[in-house]
Amino acid sequence: MKVFKAAFKHELLSSLRSRSPQLVVTLFLVLISISSIIGWLTVRNVTKIYNDIVSQNLTTAPNPFKNVPSLYYMRDSVIYVVLIGSLMAIILGAQASIRDRKSNTNELIKTRNVNLVHRTLGQLSAVGSIIILLEMVALLTSFISIWIIQKTLLNNGEIFALLGYGAVSVILMIALAAIGYIFGTISKSEESSLLYPIVGWAVVTFTIPQIITSTHPVALLNPTPAVSTGTGLAQSVINGISPLAVMENFKAIANAILGIDKSLKLSMVDLLSFSFFAVIGVVASVVISSKTFGRKLDA
Amino acid sequence: MTKDIAIAARNITKNYGEKSALDGLNLSVNKGEIYGLLGHNGAGKTTTVSIFTTLIKPSSGEATINGYDIEQEASQVRNSIGYLPENVQLYEYLSVFENLEYLGKLSGLKNPRNRILEVLDLLEFKSHLHEKVSTFSKGMKQRVGVAQAILHSPEVLFLDEPTSGLDPEGVIQLREIISLLNNELGMTIFMNTHLLSEVTKLCTQIGILKNGKLIYENSLSSTIDSFDKTDSLEDIYFKIDGASKR
Secondary structure, three states, X not given: OHHXXXXXXXXXXXXXHOHHHHHHXXXXXXXXXXXXXXXXXXXXXXXXXXXXXXXXXXXXXXXXXXXXXXXHHHHHHHHHHHHHHHHXXXXXXXXXXXXXXXXXXXXXXXXXXXXXXXHHHHHHHHHHHHHHHHHHHHHHHHHHHXXXXXXXXXXXXXXXXXXXXXXXXXXXXXXXXXXXXXXXXXXXXXXXXXXXXXXXXXXXXXXXXXXXXXXXXXXOOOOOOOOOOOOHHHHHHHHHHXXXXXXXXXXXXXXXXXXXXXXXXXXXXXXXXXXXXXXXXXXXXXXXXXXXXXXXXXX | OOOOEEEEEEEEEEEEOOEEEEEEEEXXXXXXXXXXXXXXXXXXHHHXXXXXXXXXXXXXXXXXXXXXXXXXOHHHHHHHEEEEOXXXXXXOOOEHHHHHHHHHHXXXXXXXXXXXXXXXXXXXXXXXXOOEXXXXXXXXXXXXXXXXXXXOOOOEEEEEOOOXXXXXXXXXXXXXXXXXXXXXXXXXXXXXXXXXXXXXXHOOEEEEEEXXXXXXXXXXXXXXXXXXXXXXXXXXXXXXXXXXHO
């Protein structure tokens, strides 16, 4: 327990004083905090254009944004979690495990009786705490922004949904931090500790949705999950790789919680794939890093 | 094995692929001694210290620290040793206290604050308690390095080239600290060095390592007595080293 507490406190101090995590944390916080304002600006501009068109008698269709749910304004934050939040988590995790090898302080650790499981759990808990704190700040900002925009407070159900969305976002980011931690432990250089998980993230975030949607480019940056299109062999391939599309699974769960697009249904595959990814990520990081401090870094 | 022996190595070998770093090393260090392990660069000095401090495992042979086997009882060995690596690295962005608090807790200290203050007082470094390590000179970092090594009151202290890169003032200060730890706290000190001047001024016992083999081991006084009175330790070193070539 002593090692857990020491590693936890040390990781908090180190992450807060290191420049790369500071930068990406700030970026994440700023973007996710203004996401609801961006959502509001989008609705306002589209409504203004719609009103102009209606005044010119060019359409009789109803305003597509009329009566949008309050949490609709959160839709952009889903993308920021997938893009910036994921990268932030990978960097925080990788930095946590590579720090001692990078600064050559690992000999001071290795000559002490350090329980590696406790140390890993302490470091991951600290990274998790940072992620939870950031998500709480982001949710609070969103809550206040929506309150100001709509001039009414979220009701209990919406607050519950907001918290649920925050929890799922935190789970995704902690799992990615754990994967970053694994690569920080096994990589031969700081660059490769970030490169490999980021390439993996890019494949999961961009390439797999492209295949699922048969290269429909809109899938990449949509806050809602990609809809698979294909028949025969193509559909079999899509069915095979869909569970790997963790970011799409996350989008599906977030969509179900926030109610952005009610026409999309949450499938059991999305839930199971996402849960499996989160559990495997954390367990693998503890198992792998409990065996080794990591080899000497390349010069 | 007598209980007065702090460090003992029997037939230690260490191979890196086909290259042999240590070739049948045998040595013993009594408790309370300051042992200087001399040798050229690449002689195997750092490998020896790395094995004694449990950082690496020997390819064959046995070694004990305070009677504990370095492989079977590594945990007890780690509890009874302190280690100052060559060019010690610390967490630059943390203060002296934050560095020592973390390392003290990893050493098993429940509440290291008092012990940190005690150690820094001993090393006359208390006034720098809350300063960041990144602002320190090499000599100052070396003091923090010594502090982290002795925080948990180890019985044996391993120093790998402790004066490497220090300016003359830093060398003198570190020498005073090593003497203090040996005289006041009774620590057994094992230091690697290639500086004969340090050995003359500090060590009670010396060993000379060459190509992974210990070619000489004796007390410093006996060593000096057994050669010409006009010989400096440098002359003696080269006589022993030269004799081993024949």
